[in-house]
């Protein structure tokens with residue numbers, strides 16, 4: 144598997160991004176565009192890099208200083224270690240410790256601040272907001288991560304609360320499955336306005352958006368995805384990221 148490239152573009156992808164801009168421009172208010180956060184508008188790999196470097200440097204594997212985001216191609220923490228050149232048996236021996244260390248940090252507000260916005264994403268989302276859209280960030284992150292998530296949005300100049308026409312919807316608790324939570328939030332999203340478009344990197348979530356909002360343009364972002372083998376619906380639009388749109 145290859146690490147994804149957020150600069151990738153092609154004519155179909157550019158057409159999809161521009162078509163969403165046009166549709167939002169033409170739609171009457173109140174109009175909504177839904178964005179997932181992780182692997183949609185934010186690249187979480189710098190957060191992953193930081194956590195594993197932190198573990199390695201503090202726990203006798205200083206080679207982890209050499210980790211880069213391109214070492215992360217899936218959600219198995221063995222993979223970046225082995226790709227960096229750590230012997231598989233040595234990586235296996237520390238895997239449980241690393242995983243525990245990761246789990247205690249990854250889902251926290253302070254560590255959200257290591258995320259980096261996907262290139263071009265802030266300008267694209269702001270372009271939709273400028274065309275009158277209410278931006279709804281619908282995320283599998285839980286409320287404990289609200290402060291860090293909001294701060295990340297502000298740092299990268301996304302439309303962010305408490306700006307007008309911006310809502311950040313988060314799971315009440317970590318243990319709720321992301322897909323269940325997202326579906327349960329659709330009613331609240333309908334209450335804000337008509338959904339014109341939605342963006343999510345998880346096929347299961349993009350499929351759920353299309354089922355919940357069949358009239359909307361739902362874009363599956365081909366960045367990375369969870370190991371679940373969900374098949375994207377044939378009526379989803381595809382994009383690689385946010386490069387190339389005509390703002």
Ligand SMILES: [Mg+2]
Pocket residue numbers: 179180181182183343344345
């Ligand atoms: Mg995501």
